[in-house]
Amino acid sequence: MDTLQTLLLAFIGIVIVNNLVLTKFLGICPYLGVSGRIDMAFGMGCAVTFVVTLAGTLTWIIDHTFLIPYSLEVMRYLCFIMVIAGAVQLVEMYVRKFFPPLYESFGIFLPLITTNCAILGLCLFLNLWEIDSLIHAVVLSIGAGVGFTLAICIMAGIRENLELADVPEVMQGAPITLVTAGLLTLAFMGFAGMI
Amino acid sequence: MAEQRLQKTFTAGLWQNNPVLRLLLGMCPVLAVTAALKPALTMGLSVIFVLTCSNVVVSLMKHLLKPHLRILMFTLTISTFVTIADLYLRAFQPEMSAALGPYIPLIIVNCIIIGRAEACASKSPLMVSLVDALGMGAGFTLTLCALAAVRELLSTGKLFEITVMPSWFMPWAAMGMPVGAFVTLGLMLAGVNLITRKT
Amino acid sequence: MFAKIKYYVEQSWVLMVAAIAFGTLLAITDAAWKPRIEQNAVNRFTELAGRLLPNAIRFESATSEPLTIDIGGKSVPVDVKRGLNAAGQTVGWAFVCTGSGFADKIQLVAAVDAAFETLAGFRVLSSNETPGFGDKINITPDEGGFFQPQFVGAPVGSLTLVKTGDPQDINDRIVAISGATVSSQAVVDTFNAYLVPLRETLAAEGLLP
Incomplete structure (x- = not known):
């Protein structure tokens, strides 16, 4: 029961309180790039959730079975990025085979998941926070993906409505998106300290 | 003639193709480490180091690269140099290393570096790649420092941890928080739009 | 079969060679800088702990293996260091303790006197x-902070956080930083989690006078 509570708290913590996008600035590129339409944002969120779960779990296992016991910490970044690149390749092949329309609409952004900081960032945070059980690491990985999806979908929803608004010419595009994102982080700050 | 071209490549990185203000690449560190000038400068210099090394190495082996293994090769190169930069900071600048935390290893996934390796270094001769890396890196660092200067000044009244604002100045704590980063960068981009629209 | 192997080698030899070269490069850098990195961590601890225990000139681990104490049902290893003066006498104890703050973990260096009865601050x-x-909470007494000095001389035992009070009174009541109740509470909670169990463990090991 106690473990369940810890895991639930950890999940809520990473989805809302320590949301990687809004409090740690991770995954900003797709957050600003793919948040134009809500269906694409959701698709991107799902792809990231899948990759981050896979990558977070795998890197935790590699870290704890090879790197830490044999003091190979110097190889950590190399191993992590290789695992992530592999996982992205896997997702890319899967989506291309089974969801060709989705693959078309993602375009360049699918391979760019490799360079999504949220994924490598989570793997590094798992190590930094000294997460010591596999199940905890898995829950945090899923939570990070869900948190990313949440943030990018909220953003896409706002931007769909922003199209109807009369934005000054110089603020159109990236500037207004950034200011909106700023206000969103302010809203999410209200959750800080909840856990 | 060749010199002129190199000069052009260098200045392109500073303004015309400024990675942050024009291409909107590598936003994570831009927002995350610009609460103060010192970490921003450290981050900028680390990026210049990694970008230069990776561009040079990629340019040297551009004829040996197989198309489908290219990205793998780039990430391998980049993560090696990032690890070296990280070790260097931990050994000689422990305070900065602690302040920057995971954002140093996150240089690996900074789109600027892999983007330049792909768009420039894998096609251009050594000198051009080198100059391009320096130009892009300098453009990135300058933008980072400009943003950090505004934020540090307004959030604490200090620059490089030295108080410069008069004593009646009331610090805006919000500028040091995530919201300050987003809004300041948003306004900076709007300013750039304003300038480029006129010319 | 042979042709296939040849094909793979042709495709990937650059990658293999590069991997070996980069691996060697990393190994060399790591070997060269590792002692310095480790020394940095020790220096940082010694510097902070030395400010708390000005009489101590060096710190050494009290036990060869870190002690473990029970915090919230989990056993946590704590490397308690003995602060020694020039004559080799114990002038206090210092250790790193971790608590969860407002946004993230907070790591503190805490120190107590030789008898483990009063705090020497954090x-x-x-x-x-x-x-x-x-x-x-980061503002040190030298920088004019009022929060950190409250712990200097406070008794080892259960501390309580209060919203109002005189920070000059040194007792088990700690006055919170206004606007930062959660962070203040986190520091107090961290002390409460570590101090008493640590004293009991040290006493059980026969290390306390």
Whole structure:
């Protein structure tokens, strides 16, 4: 029961309180790039959730079975990025085979998941926070993906409505998106300290 | 003639193709480490180091690269140099290393570096790649420092941890928080739009 | 079969060679700088703990293996260091303790006197609290902070956080930083979690006078 509570708290913590996008600035590129339409944002969120779960779990296992016991910490970044690149390749092949329309609409952004900081960032945070059980690491990985999806979908929803608004010419595009994102982080700050 | 071209490549990185203000690449560190000038400068210099090394190495082996293994090769190169930069900071600048935390290893996934390796270094001769890396890196660092200067000044009244604002100045704590980063960068981009629209 | 192997080698030899070259490069850098990195961590601890225990000139681990104490049902290893003066006498104890703050973990260096009865204060080793609010726990007494000095001389035992009171009174009541109650509470909670169990463990090991 106690473990369940810890895991639930950890999940809520990473989805809302320590949301990687809004409090740690991770995954900003797709957050600003793919948040134009809500269906694409959701698709991107799902792809990231899948990759981050896979990558977070795998890197935790590699870290704890090879790197830490044999003091190979110097190889950590190399191993992590290789695992992530592999996982992205896997997702890319899967989506291309089974969801060709989705693959078309993602375009360049699918391979760019490799360079999504949220994924490598989570793997590094798992190590930094000294997460010591596999199940905890898995829950945090899923939570990070869900948190990313949440943030990018909220953003896409706002931007769909922003199209109807009369934005000054110089603020159109990236500037207004950034200011909106700023206000969103302010809203999410209200959750800080909840856990 | 060749010199002129190199000069052009260098200045392109500073303004015309400024990675942050024009291409909107590598936003994570831009927002995350610009609460103060010192970490921003450290981050900028680390990026210049990694970008230069990776561009040079990629340019040297551009004829040996197989198309489908290219990205793998780039990430391998980049993560090696990032690890070296990280070790260097931990050994000689422990305070900065602690302040920057995971954002140093996150240089690996900074789109600027892999983007330049792909768009420039894998096609251009050594000198051009080198100059391009320096130009892009300098453009990135300058933008980072400009943003950090505004934020540090307004959030604490200090620059490089030295108080410069008069004593009646009331610090805006919000500028040091995530919201300050987003809004300041948003306004900076709007300013750039304003300038480029006129010319 | 042979042709296939040849094909793979042709495709990937650059990658293999590069991997070996980069691996060697990393190994060399790591070997060259590792001692320095480890020394940095020790220096940082010694510097912070030395401010808390000005009489101590060096610190050494009290036990060869870190002690373990029970915090919230989990056993946590704590490397308690003995602060020694020039004559080799114990002038106090110092250790790193971790608590969860407003946004992230807070790591403190805490020190207590030789008898483990009164606190000698704390310094923040690492924290990620809100700038302008929670990060006021970082302000040292020299910089004019009122929060850190309250712990200097406070009794080892259960501390309570109060919203109002005189910070000049040194007792088990700690006055919170206004606007940063959660961060202040986190520091107090961290002390409450570590101090008493640590004293009992040290006493059980026969290390306390």
